[in-house]
Amino acid sequence: MNLRQLKYFVSVVEAGNMTRAADQLHVAQTALGMQIRQIEEDLGVALLVRHSRGVEPTTAGKVLYARAIDILKLVEEARREVSSAERDNSETIRFGITPALMLIAGPELALTVRQNLPQLFLSIVEGMSHVLIENLTRGDLDFILCYDVPDLPQFSRTALLQDDLVLITPPGTYKGESIAFVDALDECLAMPEPGDSVRTLVTRTARDLGLELNVTYEVRSISAMKNLVARGAASSILPYFAVIDEVKAGSLAARRIITPALRRTLFLASSKQRGPFRGEAGLTGAVRTSLQRLLDELGTLAQPLWMRTG
Template identity: 45%
Template structure:
């Protein structure tokens, strides 16, 4: 058994397909298959269950993948520690940002990090919040910003801010009142993202509590597509003001606050379990907190309908 075989096995299980894994690893498919067969022969057990749709791990394969991730994470940690002893000052971070954060502050954060922490090389990944959380759990990312349910919090998670969510609709469909009850909002045909999205889960939970059906006009994974559909009058949505500020100011979208209760979601900073903290990591997190706080202070709306910031001092 060697590290390359463990890396290959993890990637195959994550891809669910040997052909796709070979493409991601830039390895010939026959060579990849041979490495896995050698590993299975050495251990005397089948690690993959092969079927027409691809592959999935056997019970033994699932256990080995879990241990392989721990091993590969430990090897990465050792490499960083040895590099530090050797006098190398450059460090590397793989950071995940949800689409809403990347849209509002991503380019500024990337530039500011490069200027303020030149000895830190950061690879940024943009994806949906739940996908980033999965990548952190798999140690594919060191750190990520995610919108997370309270019951799913881990000891390593840090609350950065509580963000208010607004009802958004085409201007010619906007209700006269400036505030809507949550029950009123649930009566509109809504354009929502997939079932694992934080806003979707929040609304489904609220609908269940209020014993009100949740009417979904469309299920769309693209933020840009959601805003376009809303602007066309094909449904309403629930979004933070930060991601639609330009459209609201241009008169393409109209917003209303949601009350009784307010709709909010919590943005957390999550870390891969068992990974060592980089020397420059705290400097990057401090920079992120500063930028989030500055964005909130510059909010043009005096009622703070953009964000209710709860930036904390702890890491």
């Protein structure tokens, strides 16, 4: 039994499904199944009960899962402590953030960490929320700042704020006027790809109301979506902070969406499988500091949730 097999076993238990775990680990399902069987043969006990809905741990499997979590944490902590000692006691945290948040909060976060936490080296990675969540699951990132992080046993998450999406249009006669969600769907829309948190929220809300979402332009780039809107080719549903500069400059307009509002929750999340960081508390404080400008800009479109955790 080795560390890779333990990591595979933990992933299978947490996913509850061999296929899903194989996808998350980027390994073939047959290879994953072989590794699990090798552990069972080594220990001489069945660790998983396989059924039509997936798998679940046996009593012995639950014991191994708890021990594996502890072992993986200790290994990660040892690796980090050894690396930190080699780098004159410095500490590296791999931090994921969404593209829109990067524009308004990323520079402030980097400067705050550099000034207040000199022993912490923050390696910032930009990505869509669903991509960051996958990276955190695989262990490629230590912390992520993104939207609608699922409530999974392997995640530790803190709700930081909620904000409402807005309809982005070319400048026109509707400045400052709200728009009903059903009317927003009548627009020629440029939207992110499925899986993106904005697209998911709009799709789910439309489905709950028995409405259909028709996307004319499917674009991953926020800049490209803003360009389409500015040229009068489309409208879009985006977070307000993604277009603050353009709205202030008068090249785009933003309208509050109502009945219902499209509200998302921003989380700071990490994996429970990793060891603790010495600079973790300082990083959390730096994140909140960097978000203050965002809250100031959003005004009534956002509210802080500093003390709420999940």
